[in-house]
Amino acid sequence: MDDKLLIQMALGITPPWYVKDIDLNVSKKRMDIYLDFTKGTKFPCPVCNKLCDLHDTKEKVWRHLDFFHHETYIHARVPRTKCDGDDVKLVEVPWTRQNTGFTLFFEALIVAMSKEMSVSSIAELINIHENSVWIILAHYVEEARAKMDLSELDTIGVDEISVKKGHSYVTLFYDLNQSRVIHIENGKKRSVFKNFREVLSRKIDPDNIKYISMDMYPAFRGGAREYFPNAKIVYDKFHIVKMMNDAIDKVRRKEYQTNKDLGKTRFMWLKNPENLSDREIAKIRSIKDLDTKTAKAYRFKLGLQRLWDIKNIEVAREYLDKWHYWGTHSNIKEIITLAKMIKRNSHGILESIKQGISNGVVEGLNNKIKTAFKRSYGLKTEKCRNTMIFLMAGKLRLPTRC
Ligand SMILES: [Zn+2]
Structure with a gap:
């Protein structure tokens, strides 16, 4: 098989386009591929799709995926149609989109890399300007967003x-x-x-x-x-627990002024008991023995979290009322404030349980x-x-x- 035909197949180029010439410069690590179309071909007008005679052609060049570590460029003269109704228009060629200096394959590679790599690393790796990477990413994001189907959204x-x-x-x-x-x-x-x-x-x-x-x-x-x-409006577990964690931390900071045992324990109180390490459990036990407000606030959080295990809404409502009663009698200012706020908004909380709505997935996306x-x-x-x-x-x- 001749090398032009080989490259033509690798590129997926089909008639009327063909590979006319290849120039491989080993010292510059660069390959230039020259495409052309069969003489006499008529091209469709990009506006009305009618096959038209050509007005002229424009020389263009696009960066393509590297061939064996050689920076590769595709050159072609792109026809401009002369349509009676739509005047002179540049035709669309299958390996690229309008107004870009890159082939579709090259742009798809950039999009794929962007999921795992920073734009500056991509730019460095493939030797193009950062701004060019951003323009490509923005183009495909906008295009995909325009096609986003929201018909099922509720x-x-x-x-x-x-x-x-x-x-x-x-x-x-x-x-x-x-x-x-x-x-x-x-x-x-x-x-x-x-x-x-x-x-x-x-x-x-x-x-x-x-x-x-x-x-x-x-x-x-x-x-x-x-x-x-x-x-x-529904208030889901993820957000309520977050509020509770914030309240615990306020209690802990205040209490730390008089109880230095509570230093460096902030992240322990965010976790559920089953996720604590042995060392953390020992630490919490030692603090609990001192009967701190922080440990008490933590128990209020664990109590509130149990609400979401209850599937029967009436039982959940009764449980929430009890929790509110305990909270308002906790003697901890931050817990009392939170308990009152939760009571005022209990309708939205119970609705989240009833409908099984959770922002939990949001946490993963935000990360x-x-x-x-x-x-x-x-x-x-x-x-x-x-x-x-x-x-x-x-x-x-x-x-x-x-
Ligand atoms: Zn036309």
Whole structure:
């Protein structure tokens, strides 16, 4: 088989296109492949699809996947059709898309690598500019998002994550039916719900949303009520336990002033007993013996967590009432405040149990996002940041040609 034909097959080039010439420069580690089309071929007008005569051709070059460590470029003269109705147009060629200097295979490789590698590492590895990588990623993310099917969406999760070392926040909206991020808003004000509703309404009727699962942050509650009046607000276990953990830590910090035993124990109280190491159990036992408020607050958390094991809603309601009674009689300010807040919002908590709605999956997605953020410390713009979030947690249908 002749080498041109071999390369033609490897590239998947089909008539009227063919490999006209190959130039391999071993010292420069570079391969240039020249394509051409059979003389006299008519091409379809990209607008109306009618076969047209050619007006002229434009010389173009695209970076392709390396062939055995040789940077590879594809060259071709791309025809411009002369259509009666649509004037002069550049035709679409099968190995690339419009306005890019890369082949589809090359771009698919970049998209695949972006799941595991930082953009700067990809750029270095394949020897292209970082900005070019970002432009490619943003293109495919936008394209896939436009095709995102939300027709089955009825349960939404809302959560905020900190960006820029904790000084600013973005609010993420999740499709809890399919465990994916579907929308990103800057900040965590009430108005994020207004914007989300507007964006959502381009795809589905926002009044189809039945449940919104979130924490008890007042701006979120207000936003959800105002812009999704038909949806029920639910407070899931993940968020309630998080509030409880925050309360325990407040108690511990205060108590640490008079009891230095509580130093370096912050992360122990976040865990359930079955996840504690032997050393941690011994430590907790020794603290418990001192009958600290922190240990007491921890027992309140374990008690509250049991709520989600109860499947009968009436039994759960009675249990929650009892827990509220214990909490308000705990003599621990932080637990009393939390118990009152939980009582006020018990309807949303019980609804999460009844419907089996949990933001638990959100935690996993957020961890993925945080890992990607750590990896790409060079997230310079908002667009780069959002592209990365959707890549990691958007469950998008991205090209997989390589
Ligand atoms: Zn046309």
